[in-house]
Amino acid sequence: MILKISDYNKIDQRKLMDVYSESNLENTDYFYPDEKNKEVAVSKVESGFLHFLKDDFYRYAKAAYWVFEEDGIWISALRTCEIRPGLYYLEALETRPDYRQKGYGYLLLSGVLEKMKADGPFRLCDCVGKKNTASLKTHEKCGFRIVSDKGYDYLHEETDDHDFGLEYRYLGE
Numbered sequence: 770m771i772l773k774i775s776d777y778n779k780i781d782q783r784k785l786m787d788v789y790s791e792s793n794l795e796n797t798d799y800f801y802p803d804e805k806n807k808e809v810a811v812s813k814v815e816s817g818f819l820h821f822l823k824d825d826f827y828r829y830a831k832a833a834y835w836v837f838e839e840d841g842i843w844i845s846a847l848r849t850c851e852i853r854p855g856l857y858y859l860e861a862l863e864t865r866p867d868y869r870q871k872g873y874g875y876l877l878l879s880g881v882l883e884k885m886k887a888d889g890p891f892r893l894c895d896c897v898g899k900k901n902t903a904s905l906k907t908h909e910k911c912g913f914r915i916v917s918d919k920g921y922d923y924l925h926e927e928t929d930d931h932d933f934g935l936e937y938r939y940l941g942e
Contacts, residue, residue, distance in 0.1 A: 917933065
């Protein structure tokens, strides 16, 4: 089942952090390189992540977290927000490490696109690391195409040479 969470207070924080457990661990080296205790560092990363969602992300128009849930487990997640009318930004598509390579990212992303189509025409942009072949294949399978050799992060208004810029267009029926 796909959940759309448009209110920060309705997020199950533990279930969401379980989806991002691997990334949060990797981010400890970037955000807290001097913290020797990995559990403490992960806790700090998670706290910062949730703070960003509450204080920054959910201030955007039509901000939503989308979650693929099965048997009460949050398996895959992504977030979208409207940058300007008809232009949306997608970020943080991730699947729990213990559920990868089973198609859950595709099920979530394709399901979100179908749900967004109900609101009419739109463009959905995303940045994906050039070395992240699994995510690139998932996006392309869902109808995204690479539109730039540099990814553009609409929330931070910056480009990244390590990412591709991807786009999905729905013109309506």
